[in-house]
Amino acid sequence: MTRSRTPMTSVDRSWLRMESPESPMMIGVVLVFDEPISLVRLRHVLEERFLHFRRFRQTVTQIGDRTYWQDDPSFDLDNHIQVIALPGKADQDALQNMASDLNSSPLNPYRPLWQIHYVDNYQDGCALIVRIHHCIADGISLVRVLMALTDEAPGRHLHSVPRVEYHKETRWERLRRAARELRHSAATGLEQLWHFRKSVQEKPTYAFKFLRTSGQIGMECAKLALAPSDPPTLLRGSLTGRKRVAWADPLPLKEVKDTARALKGTVNDVLMTAATGAIHQYLIDQNETPPDCGIRVAVPFNLRPLRQPVETLGNQFGLVLVPLPVDVACPRMRFRQVQDHMNRLKRSWQAQVTYSLLDLFGKGPDILERRALNLLSRKASAVLTNVPGPRKHVYLAGARLSQPMFWVPQTGGIGIGLSIFSYADTVQFGIIVDKNLAVDPARVMDAFSQSFADLQSAAGKPGTYPQVERRRAAASL
Numbered sequence: 001m002t003r004s005r006t007p008m009t010s011v012d013r014s015w016l017r018m019e020s021p022e023s024p025m026m027i028g029v030v031l032v033f034d035e036p037i038s039l040v041r042l043r044h045v046l047e048e049r050f051l052h053f054r055r056f057r058q059t060v061t062q063i064g065d066r067t068y069w070q071d072d073p074s075f076d077l078d079n080h081i082q083v084i085a086l087p088g089k090a091d092q093d094a095l096q097n098m099a100s101d102l103n104s105s106p107l108n109p110y111r112p113l114w115q116i117h118y119v120d121n122y123q124d125g126c127a128l129i130v131r132i133h134h135c136i137a138d139g140i141s142l143v144r145v146l147m148a149l150t151d152e153a154p155g156r157h158l159h160s161v162p163r164v165e166y167h168k169e170t171r172w173e174r175l176r177r178a179a180r181e182l183r184h185s186a187a188t189g190l191e192q193l194w195h196f197r198k199s200v201q202e203k204p205t206y207a208f209k210f211l212r213t214s215g216q217i218g219m220e221c222a223k224l225a226l227a228p229s230d231p232p233t234l235l236r237g238s239l240t241g242r243k244r245v246a247w248a249d250p251l252p253l254k255e256v257k258d259t260a261r262a263l264k265g266t267v268n269d270v271l272m273t274a275a276t277g278a279i280h281q282y283l284i285d286q287n288e289t290p291p292d293c294g295i296r297v298a299v300p301f302n303l304r305p306l307r308q309p310v311e312t313l314g315n316q317f318g319l320v321l322v323p324l325p326v327d328v329a330c331p332r333m334r335f336r337q338v339q340d341h342m343n344r345l346k347r348s349w350q351a352q353v354t355y356s357l358l359d360l361f362g363k364g365p366d367i368l369e370r371r372a373l374n375l376l377s378r379k380a381s382a383v384l385t386n387v388p389g390p391r392k393h394v395y396l397a398g399a400r401l402s403q404p405m406f407w408v409p410q411t412g413g414i415g416i417g418l419s420i421f422s423y424a425d426t427v428q429f430g431i432i433v434d435k436n437l438a439v440d441p442a443r444v445m446d447a448f449s450q451s452f453a454d455l456q457s458a459a460g461k462p463g464t465y466p467q468v469e470r471r472r473a474a475a476s477l
Contacts, residue, residue: 004071010359011315013067016135022239028103029130029406033399036126041397049149055136055313083118103243137313139387150394229378231291234438239415244433246441247405250426262459265339271420273335276324277451282444290327297384320345331458377412389423407432
């Protein structure tokens with residue numbers, strides 16, 4: 001294998017093959033800045049830091065039944081940066097409409113699978129709309145890329161990512177590398193057998209624990225296979241691939257933490273409960289009775305070591321199916337049920353099982369993967385992600401990032417994606433919806449705001465969330 005071409009991992013290949021006209025497999029990002037960014041400085045940062053990651057200079061190549069990352073010999077940064085202006089008032093609605101159109105358009109498969117649109121003159125500043133194919137990286141990886149692109153102050157360069165020079169691998173070097181990998185695999189296998197034998201000798205109960213864990217993993221596989229389909233609601237239906245996106249005003253992270261502390265839970269429990277309440281309220285507002293059994297959402301569960309080098313992209317996460325009690329009207333009771341479900345899933349092997357299934361699907365025929373995805377997608381009504389971001393404001397090419405938002409793609413027949421992203425002592429909440437579903441993303445955002453306010457009140461911690469205050473003022477007119 002030459003250094004200009006490397007095999008794609010089977011898990012990344014699974015995400016590549018999930019692409020369909022109804023579900024473009026792109027992670028969509030909107031970055032809003034307080035001031036305009038110099039295009040010269042932006043290009044310099046991208047050349048120096050973004051293109052340091054080799055994946056962003058590579059195309060996907062299919063040779064027989066194998067998939068590779070291939071260095072693009074005609075790579076040109078101008079093919080991936082476009083300058084656009086918003087129509088009309090150039091307000092948030094216009095930016096959301098632009099992001100909706102772009103997230104409905106697949107990436108060019110003959111070029112590296114990413115694109116940046118620079119939105120000029122947005123709210124006295126600018127915005128970047130970024131699209132990156134999911135086969136390149138997962139959410140945790142892309143946050144690390146964002147951190148590599150940005151600085152902690154508006155200075156020109158506080159750090160730089162050193163370039164890595166690649167050379168063409170000779171035949172002898174390829175043979176030596178293959179021999180090292182074979183020796184490493186054999187040594188690892190022998191080491192695992194030795195540790196297993198030693199553990200059995202030192203602790204006779206180890207074998208029973210091993211069998212019990214194996215049984216638990218098998219049970220998780222059975223649960224996934226036998227879980228019933230999610231009930232029919234307006235959240236489900238046929239898809240067209242046309243997307244609509246929206247986002248809410250940022251939540252103050254302190255208020256989220258205060259609410260979590262008062263309820264004796266975690267920040268994640270509070271945010272998951274707020275999302276549950278938003279769906280409950282939206283269904284009620286649309287005169288639809290929430291299903292008695294609730295619904296499920298597919299939640300990515302990170303399996304990547306937190307100290308893994310930033311150069312390592314790709315996908316290292318599993319999916320867990322989280323029940324959301326959207327039928328429960330009481331915010332406090334809703335919180336307790338969400339908390340119980342999350343605690344139970346944290347102790348399960350479901351994420352590891354789904355990751356192994358993705359690895360298996362990537363090695364098998366395409367039709368097997370699609371049938372399995374269609375089966376699994378019927379068991380959830382939405383995808384919900386929660387990714388931690390920088391704790392303080394960061395600067396890209398000298399401009400302060402005021403609000404970031406992202407959306408992950410949906411798989412199979414799922415047409416709704418909910419995203420939670422923490423940044424600079426705030427929490428961002430957004431949604432992406434297939435246009436064919438009877439779901440208004442802006443109204444779901446309003447419902448999320450009210451749901452969080454209701455949970456605050458139930459915890460005895462009323463706050464001053466601006467979107468809720470505007471809604472209350474409008475209702476009083």
